[in-house]
Amino acid sequence: MTTPLPRSLDPAQGELLASYLLRLAHQVGISPLDLAHRCGLTTGTVLSAQHLVRLADHHAEQIATLCRLDLAEVHALTLVEQAPSYAPLHPVYLGRHQSHTTMANDGRVFTAFSRYCPDCLADTADQPGGSIWPGSWRLPHTFLCPRHQRPLDWRCPQCQAPAFSNGYRTDGRWRPTQLTPAPRSRLHPARCRHRLGIGQVPACGYRLDQPSATGNAPTAAMAHTQQRLTEAARSVAGQDIGSLGRPTSPQRFLNDVRAVTLIICSTWPAAAETLRDVEHLDAVAAHADTRNRAATERAGPPEGGWLARSVDRPPGDPLRAAALMTLVVRILDAPDGQTALARSLSRLPSNGAAYRRLQRLTPTAHPA
Ligand SMILES: [Zn+2]
Ligand SMILES: [Zn+2]
Structure with a gap:
């Protein structure tokens, strides 16, 4: 009792x-x-x-x-x-x-x-x-x-x-x-x-x-991205939001976010070559670099602030996450987002861990 x-x-x-x-x-x-x-x-x-x-x-x-x-x-x-x-x-x-x-x-x-x-x-x-x-x-x-x-x-x-x-x-x-x-x-x-x-x-x-002095004030694109992701995660079943130019459920949008993150990081710097004026390119590049290192290198002490072992793990560092997520949502919001993705996807080795992980996701950005 x-x-x-x-x-x-x-x-x-x-x-x-x-x-x-x-x-x-x-x-x-x-x-x-x-x-x-x-x-x-x-x-x-x-x-x-x-x-x-x-x-x-x-x-x-x-x-x-x-x-x-x-x-x-x-x-x-x-x-x-x-x-x-x-x-x-x-x-x-x-x-x-x-x-x-x-x-x-x-x-x-x-x-x-x-x-x-x-x-x-x-x-x-x-x-x-x-x-x-x-x-x-x-x-x-x-x-x-x-x-x-x-x-x-x-x-x-x-x-x-x-x-x-x-x-x-x-x-x-x-x-x-x-x-x-x-x-x-x-x-x-x-x-x-x-x-x-x-x-x-x-x-x-x-x-x-x-008080701490972490980075600069967020850009308008980062604030928009934060709002989109927060609203999607808080949504309940039955609500529709947009992704890659079509209405979709919040779950599929968040799944698309994950798939596009995986594609960007696995084919980096393809996305930077396709999309001009990418914000905070250095932060995205740093995450992609850490992530793409061989597993044996990643087994050492924490570097770049992240040590989760999954192939599509997100960055722990909020500044890297802000840069990466802003790029991802920009692609999902863009009228020609599919085209940019298709270019990056064509560079993804079909025998790699990233491709296999992508096949297990079921987003609208799934490779054909
Ligand atoms: Zn606060
Ligand atoms: Zn402490």
Whole structure:
């Protein structure tokens, strides 16, 4: 029998479960691990990051009772509720046997870290329990903060680890992921929870809500791209949007985004040769270069800020993601987008991993 806490918190719009638990634990004065345990979310001392994606009914019911919420408020804290049209959040994509470690390395959902806007963390620092971390920062197509018109950050300026993460092992792979890093540490939610070692090593503790100077203000094309991708992911079934000059479902549009990303990166610099005045060409080129290196080279320490192993993984760095996504959406929005794609596709080796991956996608941009 779950006994409700004497006092609780209201979740914020778009807040993620990990953020809510950090704020409530901070407010009540217990560790996030203790709170998660009372919510029934722990297995031994393991606090799985899978709860970020969706919650089983019995978990949602226990959270609702303990935290004095209704079930709809609890489910709204999960990514699948916040981005219903984003396929990588659904069981068909995930498969029954995909672990959260595989999910972290696949890179389609950031279960191992979070991008962040320091200004948003600062704006909400005085909320009950402290700063709010939205779920949208866990999706690779979110690279701007529309409220502050700035690119997101993704690393802690002090320890350099990706924010909200357990960091990397020496071989460049993620340390085991958790719903919240350093779950035994009682820290304000705006503080970096990365620990440089294991055992009793304290967390970094840097305040991530301090002003930072990440890049320039986003261009109009980047802001448009961000809006298109966010609206598509948040759409519910039955809504139509445009892609490659025809109406299509949000799911197919996002699938097209993935297919075109794969084509651009696998045939780089073909797209740059076809499309003049590409914005931030250097950032797209840097991502394509990192991605196209042999797998053996990529097995080393993290370089260029990304270490997921899937062939079409998106960049972790928000500036690279902004440049790449802006190019992709420009192609999908252009009246002659099909022509530009066909030129790039003709350069894709039909015996390569990228071609095989492309065949498993079913977008309107699928090769004939
Ligand atoms: Zn912001
Ligand atoms: Zn740090």
